[in-house]
Amino acid sequence: IYTRVPSTLTSLEFYSAKISTIIMVPEGTIYLTGDDLTVDQLARISEDCKGQVTILLGEGAKYKIREARKGLELKVAAGSQVYGTTTRTGPEKGRSIGEGQSFQLEVAAGYGGSWGCGQPLFERGICRAAWVVLLNQFANGTNIISQELAEEMILWLNSAWDENNPMYSYIPTVERGASISYADLTAPMQLMLGTLAKKSLRIVGQEGYSFKPGEVLALGSSNCFTMAEAALSLNHIERLLYLAEMAAAMDIEAERSTPFIISKGAEDIAQWNEKQQVIARIRSMLSNSNVWTDKPSALHPFVTLRASPDIIGAAWEALGSCKKVVEGMMNGHQGNPVMVGPWNSSLSSVEVGPVCSFDSTRLFLAFSHLQHALSCLAISVTQRGQHLLTNNGATATQLFSRRFEVHLEVSLREVLDSGSVLPAALGRMNCAAGYDWAAPAAQAADKLTKIVASMKKLFGVHLLISCAVIDHKLGSSAPSLIGSGLSKLFQEIHNSSYHHIPLTEPFVFSDIRKIVDSYIDTNPVNNNNNNTTAEHSLQIEIPSCKVYSYADYRLPKLEDADTYSLDSDSDYSSAEDASINNSPPVDDSYLDFPSCLN
Numbered sequence: 001i002y003t004r005v006p007s008t009l010t011s012l013e014f015y016s017a018k019i020s021t022i023i024m025v026p027e028g029t030i031y032l033t034g035d036d037l038t039v040d041q042l043a044r045i046s047e048d049c050k051g052q053v054t055i056l057l058g059e060g061a062k063y064k065i066r067e068a069r070k071g072l073e074l075k076v077a078a079g080s081q082v083y084g085t086t087t088r089t090g091p092e093k094g095r096s097i098g099e100g101q102s103f104q105l106e107v108a109a110g111y112g113g114s115w116g117c118g119q120p121l122f123e124r125g126i127c128r129a130a131w132v133v134l135l136n137q138f139a140n141g142t143n144i145i146s147q148e149l150a151e152e153m154i155l156w157l158n159s160a161w162d163e164n165n166p167m168y169s170y171i172p173t174v175e176r177g178a179s180i181s182y183a184d185l186t187a188p189m190q191l192m193l194g195t196l197a198k199k200s201l202r203i204v205g206q207e208g209y210s211f212k213p214g215e216v217l218a219l220g221s222s223n224c225f226t227m228a229e230a231a232l233s234l235n236h237i238e239r240l241l242y243l244a245e246m247a248a249a250m251d252i253e254a255e256r257s258t259p260f261i262i263s264k265g266a267e268d269i270a271q272w273n274e275k276q277q278v279i280a281r282i283r284s285m286l287s288n289s290n291v292w293t294d295k296p297s298a299l300h301p302f303v304t305l306r307a308s309p310d311i312i313g314a315a316w317e318a319l320g321s322c323k324k325v326v327e328g329m330m331n332g333h334q335g336n337p338v339m340v341g342p343w344n345s346s347l348s349s350v351e352v353g354p355v356c357s358f359d360s361t362r363l364f365l366a367f368s369h370l371q372h373a374l375s376c377l378a379i380s381v382t383q384r385g386q387h388l389l390t391n392n393g394a395t396a397t398q399l400f401s402r403r404f405e406v407h408l409e410v411s412l413r414e415v416l417d418s419g420s421v422l423p424a425a426l427g428r429m430n431c432a433a434g435y436d437w438a439a440p441a442a443q444a445a446d447k448l449t450k451i452v453a454s455m456k457k458l459f460g461v462h463l464l465i466s467c468a469v470i471d472h473k474l475g476s477s478a479p480s481l482i483g484s485g486l487s488k489l490f491q492e493i494h495n496s497s498y499h500h501i502p503l504t505e506p507f508v509f510s511d512i513r514k515i516v517d518s519y520i521d522t523n524p525v526n527n528n529n530n531n532t533t534a535e536h537s538l539q540i541e542i543p544s545c546k547v548y549s550y551a552d553y554r555l556p557k558l559e560d561a562d563t564y565s566l567d568s569d570s571d572y573s574s575a576e577d578a579s580i581n582n583s584p585p586v587d588d589s590y591l592d593f594p595s596c597l598n
Contacts, residue, residue, distance in 0.1 A: 028052050028053050028054055029053075029054045029055075029056055030044075030045065030053060030054070030055055030056070030132075031056050031057070031058045032055065032056070032057050032058060032061055032132065032135055032136045032139050033058040033060060033061050033136075033139055034061055034064070034136055034137065034138075034139030034140040034141070034331060035139075035331055036331065037132070037133070037136045037327070037330055037331055038327055039231045039234050039235060039323050039326055039327055040235060042129045042132060042133070042228060042231040042232070042235075042330070043129075043231060043232050043234075043235035045125075045128055045129050045132050046123075046125035046126055046128060046129040046228065046231070046232050047125055047232075048125070048128075048161070049124070049125065049161060049162070049163050050162060050163060050164065051158070051159075051161075051162035051164065051165065054158055055132060055135075055154060055157045055158055056154065057135070057139060057150060057154060058139070061138075061139030061141075062147055062150070063141075063343065064139065064140060064141025064343045064344055065138055065139065065141055065143075065145065065146070065147050065150050066146075066147050067141055067341060067342075067343040068141040068142065068143065068144060068145075068339040068341070068343070068344075069144060069145065069146045069147070069212075071339055071341050071350035071352070072085065072144045072214070072339060072352060074350070075350065075352050076213075080352065081096075082144075082214065082337060082352055083336065083337045083354060084107075084214050084217040084218075084336070084337070085144060085213045085214030085217075085337075086213070088103070089107065089217060090431075097213075099213075101210065101211060103213075104211040104213070104215065104216040105197075105216075107216045107217055107220075108189055108192065108193055108197065108216050111185045111186055111189040111220050112186065112189030112190050112192070112193045113186065114175055114178075114186075114190060115175055115177065115178065119175045119176065119177060120175070120176040120177060121173050121174060121175060121176060122174045122175070122176055122187060122225065122229070124161060124171055125161070125232070126225065126228050126229050126232060127161075127171065127174050127187075127191050127225075127228075128157060128161045129228035129231060129232065130184075130187070130188065130191070130224040130225040130227075130228040131153060131156070131157055131191065131224070132157065132228075133222070133224040133227050133228055133231075133330045134153075134188065134219065134222050134224040135150060135153050135154070135157070136330060136331065137222055137224070137330065137331075137332070137333060137334050137335070138150060138218075140331075140332065140333055140344055141339065141341070141343050141344045142333040142335070142338050142339050142340065142344060143218045143221075143333075143335050143338075143339065144214045144215070144218055144337070144339055144352075145212075145214075145215050145218050145219075146212050146215065148202065148209075148212075149196075149209065149211070149212070149215050151202055152196060152200065152201060152202055152209050153196075155201035155202060156195050156196070156201060159201070160195065167201075170194060170195055170198065170199065171191075171194065171195070172190060172191065172193065172194025172195070173190075173194075174187050174190045174191050174194075174225075175187065175190065176446065179223075179225065179226060179442035180429060180438045180440070180442065181223055181226060181358065181360035181363070181364070181438045181439060181440060181441040181442045181443075182358060182360070182429070182431075182436065182438035183220060183221045183222055183223060183334070183335075183336075183358045184220070184222065184223050184224060184225040184226055184442065185220045185221075186220075187225040188219055188220045188222065188224060188225065189216075189219070189220050192216070192219050192220075196208065196209045196211075196219075197209070217336075218335055221334065221335035221336055221358070222334040222335055222358070223329075223334060223358055223359065223360060223363065223441060223442070224330075224334075225442070226360075226363065226441050226442045226445045227326055227329060227330050227363070227445075229445045229446070229448075229449060230322075230326055230363070230367065230445040230448055231326055231330070232449075233445070233448040233449050233451075233452055234319065234322060234323050234326065234370075234448075236452045236520050236521065237319055237370070237374070237448070237452060238319060239519060239520045239521075240452065240455055240456070240459070240520055241312060241315055241316055241319065242281075242519075243459055243516070243519050243520065244312050244315070244377060244381070244459070245278060245281050245282050245285070245312060246285060246485075246486060246489055247381060247459060247462055247463060247466065248282055248305070248308040248309075248312065248384075249262075249282045249285040249286055249483060249485070249486055250463065250466040250467065250470065250486055250489070250490070251305050251308075251384050251388070251466050252282075252286065252291060252301070252305065253286070253289065253291055253466075253470050253482045253483065253486065254388055254466045254467075254469040254470050254473070255297065255298070255301055255302070255305060255388070256291060256294060256296065256297045256473065257296045257297045257298040257299075257300065257301040257302075257305075258296040258298070258299060258300070258301065259283075259286065259289075259291050259292060259296075261279075261301060261305070261306050261308070261309060262279050262282040262283045262286065262309065263279075263283065264283070266279055266309070267279040267280055267283070270309065270313075272313065272317065274313040274314070274316040274317045274320070275309050275310060275313030275314075276313075277313075277316070278309045278312045278313045278316065279309050282309070284485055285483045285484075285485030285486055286482075286483035286485065286486070287483055287484050287485060288483060288484045289481070289482050289483040289484075289486075290481045290482075291482075291483075302384070302387050304379075304380045304383040304384050304387070305384050305387075307380065308380060308384075311376055311377050311380045312377060314373055314376065315370075315373040315374060315376070315377050317373075318369050318370045318372070318373035318374075319370060319373070321366065321369065321370075322366040322367065322369065322370045325362055325363065325366035326363070326366065329359050329362065329363060332359075333355075334358055334359060336354060336355055336358075337352050337353060337354055337355065338352070338353060338354075338355045339351075339352050340352070340353070358438070360427075360438050360439040360440075360441040360442075361427070361437075361439040361441075363439070363441035363444070363445075364422075364427070364439035364440055364441040364444050365439075367441065367444035367445060367447070367448055368421040368422070368444060370448065371418075371419045371420070371421050371444070371447060371448065371451065372419070372421060374415070374419055374451055374455065375415065375416055375419035375420075378412055378415040378416065378419065378455060378458055379412065379416075381458060381459070381462050382408055382409070382411075382412040382458065382462070384462070384466075385408050385461065385462040385465050385466070386405060386408065388465050388466055388469050389404060389405055389408075389465060392469045392472060395472065396468060396469065396472040398468075398498060398499075398503070399465065399468060399469075401503075402498060402507055404461060404464065404465055407457075407461045407509070408458070408461045408462065408465070411454060411455075411457040411458035411460075411461055412458060414450075414454035414457065414458075415451055415454045415455055415458055417450075417454075418447045418448075418450035418451035418454055419447070419451050420447075421444075422440050422443055422444055422447075424439070426439075426440040426443070427439040427440060452520070456513065456516050456517065456520055457509075457513065459516050460509055460512045460513050460515075460516045461509070461512075463489070463493050463512070463515075463516070464493060464497060464498075464509075464512055467490055467493040467494060467497065468497060468498075468499075470482060470490065471494065471499075478490065478494075479491055479494075489515075489519075492515045493512065493515060496511035496512050496514075496515060497512075
């Protein structure tokens with residue numbers, strides 16, 4: 001690990017000198033570098049409530065945070081006015097502020113108001129994920145927070161969300177429904193007021209963290225809650241789409257028409273990659289199925305089944321595009337003002353300026369695209385279910401008598417309500433400073449959360465119907481006659497279906513819904529052994545022996561510094577009367593020796 005860097009290198013060359021090394025990193029550790037946080041990692045963080053996932057800042061991230069703050073302080077010392085740091089905010093940005101904590105607390109109180117009792121709340125896990133997004137954005141060195149604040153956030157992230165830790169009781173209730181995506185503002189402030197403002201974990205006995213000028217505003221100037229909520233939904237939607245493929249395969253078994261739609265030939269002529277992958281996976285699920293050898297019931301499957309690879313493939317494509325957008329945003333700058341310097345750009349000087357990098361428009365459009373794709377999928381699933389009911393209910397009469405078409409239609413309407421795209425006109429808004437723009441990304445993210453819940457209900461009803469038809473047609477031999485990739489799910493649905501209860505007893509979907517939940521809500525963290533370590537070979541960049549700071553001497557001389565004010569603002573058994581029972585960062589700029597080795 002201890003590698004001597006040749007003294008002949010210039011200061012700039014230090015940052016391109018790389019060595020290969022192997023370090024031991026706990027498997028449950030996620031390093032924040034500002035570059036490579038993923039939706040899947042954020043879902044793991046959100047779903048962890050037992051301290052199994054540890055959050056650490058990469059050394060390069062710490063460096064960039066230090067340099068940004070140092071650059072800010074030198075700018076202020078040179079007489080520059082910086083929005084929210086030396087001036088007030090919004091329409092009062094022309095007024096200066098005094099020293100001390102009073103304005104910081106005023107900003108927190110102003111943005112941290114609440115609706116009061118009865119308001120829906122963010123889950124604790126989403127609150128944790130939101131802070132991870134925020135801290136990862138800080139890791140770019142584009143915000144004005146200090147390393148001390150970053151360290152406080154790390155200590156909170158690794159203690160207060162562990163239900164076995166006494167700090168767990170500190171996490172406040174954080175309300176939904178208070179963001180217009182003009183940065184989430186209110187939710188981050190509510191979280192900060194219940195944690196950092198009450199207790200410092202770095203300094204024993206200190207009542208709360210002592211905020212430096214501008215830090216409170218930085219904690220609210222991000223759509224971090226919107227992105228955290230969306231990331232968890234995207235993770236669930238990915239699992240939903242796998243279940244959608246299983247449902248399509250189950251419908252092929254139920255319909256028993258030609259399986260050509262998922263043949264190798266169909267895969268080879270499919271127009272895009274996601275569709276090809278869907279066809280291949282469904283074909284794999286139907287491995288060893290008699291559907292390949294039985295005489296088909298029809299030359300063509302009904303249209304929505306025939307189109308299912310297209311519809312599911314399009315949903316995968318929309319999901320991939322949405323994940324790419326969200327990951328790009330949570331690894332980029334959000335906040336106002338922005339710090340730019342040699343540590344994060346090609347500039348040789350330090351600049352601080354006004355931006356509106358809350359990026360709600362791009363998030364809103366990505367979420368809206370995915371809403372459309374999921375709505376198309378839901379309609380397809382419902383049409384297939386209704387077809388199975390209509391064509392089999394006369395012989396498998398409980399499909400009619402138990403009115404499953406009602407549950408099917410109701411769940412579809414819930415999906416379509418959540419899937420309805422918000423009009424762009426909601427992005428225009430008025431404010432105290434005049435007109436403004438904030439696309440409704442937060443509301444679209446909320447709709448993604450709701451669409452997951454309603455689609456789980458839809459799949460529960462649909463799988464009940466398709467498995468009942470399979471059992472009605474194939475009888476007790478069904479598990480051995482259908483695809484090997486479907487047998488487990490079929491048996492699970494079979495064991496929880498209506499054929500176990502008398503005809504006079506109402507059917508309850510609770511057990512079916514638990515099965516669906518197990519396919520969608522499985523917590524991958526539970527499968528990790530927190531005591532194991534993993535070897536990772538990585539390229540790390542070594543800084544100079546003396547900490548090299550551009551901000552020390554690359555700023556203009558004080559007399560030349562700018563001082564302008566910154567304006568920113570079957571029916572089963574075929575018997576109808578049955579009545580029996582993170583890896584560490586890769587290429588992380590300016591990386592010191594890994595902190596896990598200290």
